[in-house]
C-alpha cells in the first residue's frame with residue numbers, strides 16, 4: 001500500500017532564514033519517529049538549500065519551477081536546479097500562481113513535463129473544475145509518453161484555502177465526490193490523490209477516511225511546528 005503523504009506548502013513564509021530553519025528542525029524532530037507517513041516541506045526558494053539534508057526524515061519540495069532547464073529566463077528556477085539542491089517534489093498549478101502570476105493550463109502542463117523529465121514528483125493542484133484541469137494536464141502527459149506514474153494530484157478548491165475571504169474547508173463528502181470524478185478521468189489507481197484547503201489536525205482524519213484521499217496539502221497549519229506535527233500524527237491514524 002502506498003504511504004500517506006502530508007505536504008507542507010509554506011507559501012511566502014516565514015519571514016527569514018532563521019525562522020525557516022527553526023521551523024524545519026522542529027518539524028523534523030516531531031515527525032521522525034512517526035512511520036508510515038511521507039512528510040514533504042515546501043519552503044520558499046531561498047531557504048531550500050539550507051533546509052536540505054539527505055539524512056533527514058523529511059523530504060524537500062519547491063512551490064513552483066520553470067519549464068526550461070537553463071538559459072535566459074530572468075527570475076525563473078529550473079527543475080534541474082531544484083533537484084540539485086535536494087528537492088524531490090514540486091508543487092505545480094497552485095491556484096495562487098494561477099491568480100497572481102497568471103499561470104495558464106498550457107504553462108502548467110509544460111512545467112509538469114519538465115519536472116517529470118527531471119525525476120521530480122509534480123504535485124499538481126486541481127481546482128473545482130476537475131474535468132477542465134485534468135483534460136489539459138493528464139491527457140497531455142499521456143501524449144508525451146512519459147508515464148504518469150510519478151505524479152501526485154491534489155483536489156484543492158480555491159474557496160477552501162484558509163486565507164481566502166469566508167474560507168471553509170470542503171466537507172469530506174464533497175471531497176470524496178471530487179476524488180471519484182478524478183479517478184474516473186485519470187483511470188490510473190496508482191496516482192495518489194490528496195486534498196488541500198483549510199486542513200488541520202482536527203479534520204485531517206475525516207478527509208482521509210471519508211474523503212477518500214491518500215494525504216493532504218497543508219498551508220496555514222504547516223507554519224506552526226506543534227500543530228503540524230499533531231496533524232501528521234492524526235494523518236497516520238487514519
Ligand code: PGA
Pocket residue numbers: 009156160161162163196197198199217218219220221
Ligand atoms: P491552507 O492552504 O491549508 O492554508 O488552506 C492550502 C494551500 O493553499 O495549499
